[in-house]
Amino acid sequence: MARKRTKERKRTKDKTRKPGRPKGTGSSGNPPAVTTAEAVRCPACGSTQRSKYHGTVERMIAGTQAGRPHTHIIWRRCACLDCGRHRVEKTYENRPAGG
Numbered sequence: 001m002a003r004k005r006t007k008e009r010k011r012t013k014d015k016t017r018k019p020g021r022p023k024g025t026g027s028s029g030n031p032p033a034v035t036t037a038e039a040v041r042c043p044a045c046g047s048t049q050r051s052k053y054h055g056t057v058e059r060m061i062a063g064t065q066a067g068r069p070h071t072h073i074i075w076r077r078c079a080c081l082d083c084g085r086h087r088v089e090k091t092y093e094n095r096p097a098g099g
Contacts, residue, residue, distance in 0.1 A: 040087075040089045042080040042082065042083060042087065043085070044080065044083050044085045045080065045082050045085075047080055049081040049082055050078040050079065050081060050087075051079045051080075051081060052078065053076040053077065055077035056075070056076045056077070057074070057075045058072060058073075058074045058075075059074075060072055061073045065092045068092070069094055070092035070093060070094050071093065071094055071095050072093045072094075073093075074091045074092075075089070076088070076089045076090075077089075
């Protein structure tokens with residue numbers, strides 16, 4: 001049997017709660033893109049230290065790489081911070097349809 005609410009019983013939690021979705025929770029309608037990338041090292045010195053990406057090129061090319069499907073290929077230019085050699089890093093992303 002359900003209990004009746006009385007006037008003495010108040011919800012004080014509603015006054016202190018912030019409106020909206022809690023921080024850290026994502027939208028269930030837009031799943032994140034799945035990125036397939038290996039730890040990229042400099043071909044000259046083997047370092048993983050790099051500068052910021054610049055000259056990013058993104059193409060919608062569907063296919064498979066290492067047995068995993070992908071919908072986009074992204075090329076990012078950067079330079080090694082140890083030896084200064086420039087390189088292009090390629091990543092494969094499998095993005096959900098419609099997003």
